[in-house]
Amino acid sequence: MGTTMLARLNHDHKHIAILLNILKVKHNRLAQGEAVNFNLIRDVVEYMQSYAEHSHHPLEDIIYSYYLKKTAETGTEKLADQHQGLIDASASLMASLNLILSDVVVSKEQLVLDLKAYVILQEDHMLFEERDIFPRWAEVIDQTDWQEIRALCSLKLIDDPLFSDNDNVLFEELRDYITKDE
Template sequence: MTAHVQKWRAEHANYRKLLDLLEALIANFVDGDELDYDLMADIVYYMTQYPDHYHHPREDEAFGRLLAHDPQARPLIEHLTGEHRSIAESSARLATDLAAAAAGTMMPRATLQADVHDYVVFLKDHMDTEEREIFPRLDASLSDDDWFLVDSAIHFASDPIFGDTVQERFRSIHRHIAGQVHCGCEEPAEAACCLD
């Protein structure tokens, strides 16, 4: 497996942790608990800022390079790149709903639950399809030169939760996930822990 695909699989695993946390938070809310709007908003903000600006564009660039080697993949690539646009729109919509609910807009719990559920299911299904259908094709087809061009096309940014340093805004998310996996690093100083 190429280093790029291996990294994307690891990023997907991290995104699943965040999606699982979103699901847990909304399930507690539906059961009558207070909703931690700040935590949920930070998760959705992260999804709009890191995966939507760095992860998905890098995948799209690699998918485009794949077409030169595997033209049969065009329908799948068009489907997945379309889903990347839909994910960005869905993230923005969920962020708006959370902001409205946090500001006191009356919204049935079931509506917010459905929004989160639809978002989580859509993203997980999308990642499953990529890992099952397109990542093996990328591994088999892209050359070192292709991967160099992918890297050159999209500026790299360190992951603000799962990278070398946990950014201040995201420390609460880090603590929640670290507590769930019991890795012993709920309070990171500067370096991220074993979550990635």
């Protein structure tokens, strides 16, 4: 049971990594003054907002607080702080992209910096979880715990709108791009 929860989180990370690689490619093109598809970039950020921030991160927060209760550890706020930081970064990037897509002039230099910072923030965060947080959970949380956690998480467990078999048209262009790209 637990392995499936952790497997799901790790699985999400692999998918997020694919999207971050797309952002890196777009970032490099922008930095070189080439034209990029801003709709595609916005779709990636929108995915991060609609899935990572509404399902993936909340699951991690729920599991972490369960873990802290169980171990009576005084946890740092690092995980929650990082999640909040990512929400802020996505929102700010989304605001810039929406301006660009509404033909408002936005500093390309700033966008290049913001994109780079966003990717680094996301990657550092996943690395922190994979190296530091997930292994601790795997050690301490047993099958019974995972069943309780699953019940606590049920409200936040949504289908991945991009990397699943459902016919979600929301990210159609992005899905096509990833499929062609691979």
